Amino acid sequence: MALRHAVLAALLDSDFSGYQLAKAFDVGVANFWHALPQQLYTELAKLEKEGLVAGREVVQHGRPNKRVFTVTGAGVAELERFAAAEPKPTFIRDDLLVKVQAADRVGAGHVVRQLDERAAAATTRIAAFEALLARLRGDQAEDDYLRHGTRIGPYLTCLRGLALERETREWCTGTASVLRAREAAHAEQI
Amino acid sequence: MALRHAVLAALLDSDFSGYQLAKAFDVGVANFWHALPQQLYTELAKLEKEGLVAGREVVQHGRPNKRVFTVTGAGVAELERFAAAEPKPTFIRDDLLVKVQAADRVGAGHVVRQLDERAAAATTRIAAFEALLARLRGDQAEDDYLRHGTRIGPYLTCLRGLALERETREWCTGTASVLRAREAAHAEQI
DNA sequence: ACTGGCATGTAAATCGTTACATGATTCT
DNA sequence: AGAATCATGTAACGATTTACATGCCAGT
Numbered sequence: 101m102a103l104r105h106a107v108l109a110a111l112l113d114s115d116f117s118g119y120q121l122a123k124a125f126d127v128g129v130a131n132f133w134h135a136l137p138q139q140l141y142t143e144l145a146k147l148e149k150e151g152l153v154a155g156r157e158v159v160q161h162g163r164p165n166k167r168v169f170t171v172t173g174a175g176v177a178e179l180e181r182f183a184a185a186e187p188k189p190t191f192i193r194d195d196l197l198v199k200v201q202a203a204d205r206v207g208a209g210h211v212v213r214q215l216d217e218r219a220a221a222a223t224t225r226i227a228a229f230e231a232l233l234a235r236l237r238g239d240q241a242e243d244d245y246l247r248h249g250t251r252i253g254p255y256l257t258c259l260r261g262l263a264l265e266r267e268t269r270e271w272c273t274g275t276a277s278v279l280r281a282r283e284a285a286h287a288e289q290i
Numbered sequence: 291m292a293l294r295h296a297v298l299a300a301l302l303d304s305d306f307s308g309y310q311l312a313k314a315f316d317v318g319v320a321n322f323w324h325a326l327p328q329q330l331y332t333e334l335a336k337l338e339k340e341g342l343v344a345g346r347e348v349v350q351h352g353r354p355n356k357r358v359f360t361v362t363g364a365g366v367a368e369l370e371r372f373a374a375a376e377p378k379p380t381f382i383r384d385d386l387l388v389k390v391q392a393a394d395r396v397g398a399g400h401v402v403r404q405l406d407e408r409a410a411a412a413t414t415r416i417a418a419f420e421a422l423l424a425r426l427r428g429d430q431a432e433d434d435y436l437r438h439g440t441r442i443g444p445y446l447t448c449l450r451g452l453a454l455e456r457e458t459r460e461w462c463t464g465t466a467s468v469l470r471a472r473e474a475a476h477a478e479q480i
Numbered sequence: 481a482c483t484g485g486c487a488t489g490t491a492a493a494t495c496g497t498t499a500c501a502t503g504a505t506t507c508t
Numbered sequence: 509a510g511a512a513t514c515a516t517g518t519a520a521c522g523a524t525t526t527a528c529a530t531g532c533c534a535g536t
Contacts, residue, residue: 102385103495109392119515132387134379139496141517164504164515179392184400187385187408189324195292195377197322197450201443202299202369210374218377246468247475253391256468260387260461267457271450278436278446285437293523309487329524331489354487354532 103143104152105182106133108175111153113254117166118144127228128254131261144169152178200275208279215276222269229262293333294342295372296323298365301343303444307356308334317418318444321451334359342368390465398469405466412459419452 110121110129121144122137129135135143147153152175155167171179196218199211236255237245245255300311300319311334312327319325325333337343342365345357361369386408389401426445427435435445 101494102383105385106383106388109388112392112395117515118517119513129391130382132382132384132391134381134383136497138498138517145517160514162505163513166515176395180396182385183389183392183396187389187404189320190386191324191381191383192320192322193292193296193324193381194322195295195372196380197447198296198299199373199377200450201319201322201447202302202373203443203446204441205302205366205443206370206373214377247471251394252468252472253393253395256393256465257387257391260390260465263457263461264454267453271453275446275450278442281437282442291522307487308489326525328489328526335489350486352533353485356487 102188103133103135103139104147105179106135107140107143107147108152108171108179109253111169111171111175112179113251115168115170117158117168119166120168128232128258128261131264132257147175150174196272203279208283212276212279212283215272215279219269219272219276222265222272225265226262226269229258229265233258233262292378293323293325293329294337295369296325297330297333297337298342298361298369299443301359301361301365302369303441305358305360307348307358309356310358318422318448318451321454322447337365340364393469398473402466402469402473405462405469409459409462409466412455412462415455416452416459419448419455423448423452 106125106129107121110116110124116124118137118141121140125133125135125137125140144153144155148155148169152172153169154172155169157165158168159165196211196214199206199214203211233255236251236258237249240249246252249255296315296319297311300306300314306314308327308331311330315323315325315327315330334343334345338345338359342362343359344362345359347355348358349355386401386404389396389404393401423445426441426448427439430439436442439445
């Protein structure tokens with residue numbers, strides 16, 4: 101039972117419907133918690149039944165109605181308990197790294213292509229994070245915002261996401277060029 | 291069916307028993323694939339039944355005997371297929387980041403402590419990675435090793451792990467000091 | 481005698497992914 | 509008319525975690 105805390109933490113920032121939450125988990129939240137839309141729908145239903153979130157119908161014009169959810173007092177209390185508990189070890193799974201681990205024993209061609217693609221995706225995400233951070237801090241300088249701003253949590257996690265994406269891009273480009281150089285050297289020997 | 295590829299990639303490097311593999315997944319492999327020992331035992335049994343790895347008994351003196359596993363030709367072929375397939379999105383879950391996301395709404399005290407602990411753990415891991423990298427490359431310079439060395443895959447993934455841990459340490463110390471400064475400022479207002 | 485590390489599994493309960501299912505509205 | 513986006517769910521299957529279970533050997 102851990103997805104629930106990620107959902108509660110995401111809802112602290114603003115109320116979301118299942119669909120909007122899925123979008124959030126696709127961008128910002130994705131830096132520290134991976135979940136598919138179907139999980140969010142079922143988790144929200146469970147959280148509502150347990151009284152940790154409250155849903156209400158929002159009538160919309162020009163698009164289907166939706167149900168948005170707010171964290172209740174009991175939900176905040178649950179987050180408090182979670183914050184005090186020992187964190188579980190970081191959970192990472194990355195196909196691409198598995199492929200690099202095996203790169204000297206299987207054909208490196210596909211892996212190099214996938215590294216290039218990942219680096220390009222990282223560039224897009226870096227720009228998105230920079231824009232999001234600028235939007236969150238508004239016209240304040242970063243130092244000021246970190247000291248006195250509201251919504252400091254999302255800002256700090258975005259900073260982490262940004263740093264991670266920059267690291268990802270550097271590692272992918274570096275690794276791709278190492279593997280390419282080795283393929284070229286190998287080709288020369290033939 | 292993805293744990294199997296991480297297991298196969300780890301076994302390319304050298305033969306391991308279930309127990310040894312669990313240790314590897316606790317240190318080096320943990321940077322890109324999280325798995326518990328119980329999973330590895332069951333996965334090895336499945337892989338053996340399917341002929342992707344071959345096990346053999348190793349008689350030991352002074353400790354219980356063990357079964358070590360080698361990747362078969364079919365296992366390498368399976369890895370080739372995996373390398374050519376599109377990678378699944380990176381899967382990350384980190385309790386600590388969820389807590390930071392919520393840090394302006396729940397008590398920050400525990401979170402600050404956990405950030406300090408994570409930074410300290412990162413320091414330990416950084417030293418372990420540096421030692422492992424030095425051992426892998428032996429007396430060669432890094433450039434040379436990257437161009438001509440064997441076992442380049444594990445070296446590249448360790449480089450990634452090292453960069454990630456350094457980033458983790460910086461972010462944790464920075465975030466802890468931001469949260470501490472805000473708590474101090476809040477206390478003054480009372 | 482006890483602790484800690486080595487060594488391997490099974491079973492039950494929970495969690496996560498994939499496939500299936502539906503339907504409105506806007507834009508091209 | 510068709511594609512894209514908004515919007516929400518259920519059911520079956522597969523994967524993961526937790527609890528249970530066992531036993532050897534070395535060092536203190």
